[in-house]
Amino acid sequence: MKTFCGRANPTIGSMEWLEEGEDYDYHQEIARSRYADMLHDKDRNVKYYQGIRAAVSRVKERGEKAIVLDIGTGTGLLSMMAASAGADFCYAIEVFKPMANAAVKIVEKNGFSDKIKVINKHSTEVTVGPDGDMQCRANILVTELFDTELIGEGALPTYEHAHKYLVQEGCEAVPHRARVYVQLVESKRMWSWKKLFPVRVEAEDGEKILVPPSEMENCPGVPSVCDIQLNQVPSSDFTTLSDVVTMFSVDFSKPVQSASTYYRVQLEPVKSGKAQIVLSWWDIDMDPSGMINCTMAPYWALYINPFQWRDHWMQCVYFLQNEEPVLQGEKLLLTACRDEYSVWYNLQKEEHKADVHVESPVCRCRAHLLWNRPRFGELNDQNRTRQYTMALRKVLKTDSVCLCISDGSLLPVLAHYLGAKQVFTLENSGVSCSVMDKFFKANHLEDKIKILEVRPELLKPSHLEDKKISVLVGEPFFTTSLLPWHNLYFWYARTAVSTHLASDVTVLPQSASLHMMVVEFQDLWRIRSPCGICEGFDVQTMDDMIKDSLNFRESKEAEPHPLWEYPCKSLSDPQEVLTFDFTRTVPQHCLSTEGSVNLLRKGKSHGAVLWMEYHLAADISVSTGLMQIPNEKGNCEWNPHCKQAVYFFSSVIESEILSDPTAVTYAINFDTKTGEIAMDFNSALDEQSIGVSVLYV
Numbered sequence: 001m002k003t004f005c006g007r008a009n010p011t012i013g014s015m016e017w018l019e020e021g022e023d024y025d026y027h028q029e030i031a032r033s034r035y036a037d038m039l040h041d042k043d044r045n046v047k048y049y050q051g052i053r054a055a056v057s058r059v060k061e062r063g064e065k066a067i068v069l070d071i072g073t074g075t076g077l078l079s080m081m082a083a084s085a086g087a088d089f090c091y092a093i094e095v096f097k098p099m100a101n102a103a104v105k106i107v108e109k110n111g112f113s114d115k116i117k118v119i120n121k122h123s124t125e126v127t128v129g130p131d132g133d134m135q136c137r138a139n140i141l142v143t144e145l146f147d148t149e150l151i152g153e154g155a156l157p158t159y160e161h162a163h164k165y166l167v168q169e170g171c172e173a174v175p176h177r178a179r180v181y182v183q184l185v186e187s188k189r190m191w192s193w194k195k196l197f198p199v200r201v202e203a204e205d206g207e208k209i210l211v212p213p214s215e216m217e218n219c220p221g222v223p224s225v226c227d228i229q230l231n232q233v234p235s236s237d238f239t240t241l242s243d244v245v246t247m248f249s250v251d252f253s254k255p256v257q258s259a260s261t262y263y264r265v266q267l268e269p270v271k272s273g274k275a276q277i278v279l280s281w282w283d284i285d286m287d288p289s290g291m292i293n294c295t296m297a298p299y300w301a302l303y304i305n306p307f308q309w310r311d312h313w314m315q316c317v318y319f320l321q322n323e324e325p326v327l328q329g330e331k332l333l334l335t336a337c338r339d340e341y342s343v344w345y346n347l348q349k350e351e352h353k354a355d356v357h358v359e360s361p362v363c364r365c366r367a368h369l370l371w372n373r374p375r376f377g378e379l380n381d382q383n384r385t386r387q388y389t390m391a392l393r394k395v396l397k398t399d400s401v402c403l404c405i406s407d408g409s410l411l412p413v414l415a416h417y418l419g420a421k422q423v424f425t426l427e428n429s430g431v432s433c434s435v436m437d438k439f440f441k442a443n444h445l446e447d448k449i450k451i452l453e454v455r456p457e458l459l460k461p462s463h464l465e466d467k468k469i470s471v472l473v474g475e476p477f478f479t480t481s482l483l484p485w486h487n488l489y490f491w492y493a494r495t496a497v498s499t500h501l502a503s504d505v506t507v508l509p510q511s512a513s514l515h516m517m518v519v520e521f522q523d524l525w526r527i528r529s530p531c532g533i534c535e536g537f538d539v540q541t542m543d544d545m546i547k548d549s550l551n552f553r554e555s556k557e558a559e560p561h562p563l564w565e566y567p568c569k570s571l572s573d574p575q576e577v578l579t580f581d582f583t584r585t586v587p588q589h590c591l592s593t594e595g596s597v598n599l600l601r602k603g604k605s606h607g608a609v610l611w612m613e614y615h616l617a618a619d620i621s622v623s624t625g626l627m628q629i630p631n632e633k634g635n636c637e638w639n640p641h642c643k644q645a646v647y648f649f650s651s652v653i654e655s656e657i658l659s660d661p662t663a664v665t666y667a668i669n670f671d672t673k674t675g676e677i678a679m680d681f682n683s684a685l686d687e688q689s690i691g692v693s694v695l696y697v
């Protein structure tokens with residue numbers, strides 16, 4: 001079956017209709033799935049196995065047959081554990097067809113076909129009875145349906161249904177219970193992901209302070225969870241104001257209610273400060289005694305060793321609606337409200353305790369729809385504002401007519417304060433127009449900066465009051481960008497508005513360059529690495545399936561990751577691989593490059609990281625990737641507001657020797673027609689080289 005899928009092309013700024021086979025979506029899903037990461041999560045796997053063994057023994061001790069219901073079986077792993085532990089029969093439910101097919105193969109390969117029945121259905125569609133999917137109700141309920149927020153993948157309604165229709169009363173559940181923990185903190189860094197702070201601009205006639213509109217100040221923000229690798233936030237970036245407390249728990253062995261509700265705890269700050277953020281994580285007890293515990297606690301709250309890295313479960317950052325000054329020892333009430341799929345928080349002083357029901361956060365100011373959390377952080381970065389200010393100062397004159405092309409950027413305001421005669425800003429969406437309009441009004445700039453809601457190719461002289469643009473500026477930043485080079489849309493927009501530019505126009509940034517570096521990841525490699533055998537079960541079928549999906553489009557693709565969350569060591573020097581000259585229009589021909597990069601440090605080359613640097617003006621550049629040259633150990637500092645592109649090598653190169661550096665060759669091609677960047681990397685060594693081996697991990 002063929003279907004037409006609409007796909008936005010962020011670089012050239014168009015929508016394309018592509019004919020895709022029905023396999024397309026599922027390949028995308030498998031290739032970027034978290035199955036590999038889960039299979040590498042040793043701590044999780046070991047504890048599930050222990051919990052399942054204990055549950056099977058408890059049922060057997062009662063003299064009953066052990067009938068297991070495994071909801072969301074994935075590879076079939078937990079059912080195979082149950083069968084090995086002596087379960088009499090397992091019903092393995094999986095809604096995602098390609099996974100259900102994989103589970104059938106894996107179960108067969110491991111010799112459990114007579115004990116495990118894979119059912120390709122959503123659990124709520126499963127029937128019980130002599131002619132049903134299940135002969136009888138199960139007495140052991142095994143699931144792994146949790147996300148970082150615990151309930152975001154629909155665990156509660158699934159459990160509610162399973163207890164009503166699929167399992168016996170008094171069944172054993174693995175996990176047995178979950179607890180959600182919270183800790184109140186003050187953190188300027190995390191708060192800057194939700195609020196726009198006043199922006200300071202060193203203007204010609206003194207310092208100007210830009211303020212956000214009051215509507216933005218009091219906006220509850222968006223309900224989507226902010227999940228991060230909290231262990232990568234240095235302790236200097238936040239102050240804990242309370243102890244860690246248990247917010248709520250769920251007993252999975254009893255009927256579960258999914259309907260909206262709330263939980264309340266009393267908190268006494270251990271320190272005075274500004275309450276802004278609730279940090280949260282959970283743990284699960286695999287058995288009723290609580291002896292088999294799997295926790296997501298960050299390093300400062302971790303009571304077990306060794307630490308297990310994982311990316312499928314992280315920690316949550318919740319933003320209070322407004323910051324609240326709190327005093328050490330005073331009585332506070334923290335409320336967690338939840339619906340079926342998400343959680344949000346509200347803090348009150350005990351004496352002001354009022355209505356407990358708080359609505360789920362819905363953005364009213366629209367800025368939270370325009371700017372995502374990293375973008376808020378970026379706009380709040382005063383260092384970055386200073387660099388743009390310095391660059392603009394170099395290029396602006398008192399008679400400058402300035403056009404800004406970016407989504408929801410503050411550059412037009414900077415250009416105005418720094419003395420441009422006239423400023424236009426081209427905004428691509430209704431949301432960005434409305435947010436910019438409110439922002440300009442709050443700062444009495446509505447008559448100074450003109451917002452144009454028009455696509456660049458449709459810009460007419462009348463929009464610009466028949467003036468020619470002398471300074472064209474962009475950050476560049478576009479909300480549709482996923483990979484670093486997608487912001488090259490600026491170049492296409494610049495090309496589209498060419499006829500409106502003065503012959504001596506200044507373009508800022510004047511150029512961009514693509515940079516690349518080979519790295520060894522501390523942990524991120526796990527998410528794309530085959531697993532082979534997991535707790536004694538052969539899951540290679542899954543590895544092959546992921547590999548097939550990764551190779552589905554022949555040329556493998558790079559994927560975006562915020563590397564400040566994923567430590568890595570540089571094995572090569574950073575290298576500039578392509579440059580893009582914004583002073584000229586986009587050329588008709590492709591831009592390609594080939595070369596080699598030497599591995600200077602000992603380590604495993606898991607892949608290449610790519611990022612963009614923008615050359616704003618002479619001597620002023622901003623990087624969306626590496627912030628400085630790595631030190632001699634190869635430690636890297638990444639731009640905390642941007643995602644970088646990661647291209648995982650299909651085989652890992654292990655370099656041992658430094659005297660004769662190993663080389664990796666690359667070929668990178670930027671197709672200016674499609675806006676796509678294709679790349680290929682090869683190791684120039686053969687397997688016999690001394691001290692060097694090419695490994696398939």
Ligand code: SAH
Nearest residue numbers: 072073074077093094095096122123144158
């Ligand atoms: N149990 C496996 C995989 C867990 S991932 C393991 O522990 O390794 C969760 C899986 O559950 C996904 O494959 C998802 O497609 C499936 N799933 C989620 N909710 C489901 C439901 N209600 N019914 C059936 N499958 C479900």
